[in-house]
Amino acid sequence: AQTVTQSQPEMSVQEAETVTLSCTYDTSESDYYLFWYKQPPSRQMILVIRQEAYKQQNATENRFSVNFQKAAKSFSLKISDSQLGDAAMYFCAYRSVDQGAQKLVFGQGTRLTINP
């Protein structure tokens, strides 16, 4: 079974600075998807960024980028120019490409605080 581990329960960063959130995972599959979700106090789960394992290029979405190290099974999220609105819980998630296995496996989450 796949597992996802986020080893940083809490992180904080100064506004406008850069922060990196860590995520490692364990799988025996060669192809899969990885995601970062943001959960603000409203509880809404918001997709931040998605990476397909067969793509070597790291995904980027505006101020958000990932460092995907497939051999190391590492998938970190970098947030540049941090803004107050980035404060939230961040969850790393794994999903198989198997058509019958659509479930997401989530890490425990990292609470990100932005200091003004």
Added chain:
Amino acid sequence: NAGVMQNPRHLVRRRGQEARLRCSPMKGHSHVYWYRQLPEEGLKFMVYLQKENIIDESGMPKERFSAEFPKEGPSILRIQQVVRGDSAAYFCASSPRTANTEAFFGQGTRLTVV
């Protein structure tokens, strides 16, 4: 196009009562997933349904919990004889018929058992 709609947002039940949580997927989505989030934890998969079929219920507790996604109407997650340990946020997500796409989440139902 409305997002995934869950209701109620908050639900309070006494121990032993039944809880019914509803999820209306996005228009055109025929795949529904239910997740449970305990306080200060990540989401845990419970069940994956397509219209009128349960595809994967490997995360569902064996007793008291059931889910359905009828041909017409919302998906329902039903918890019978609730206990304090059932208190959690329950999230529904949906995805289109082509399964290898993102699932979109609802805002969740926070169940409190008193």
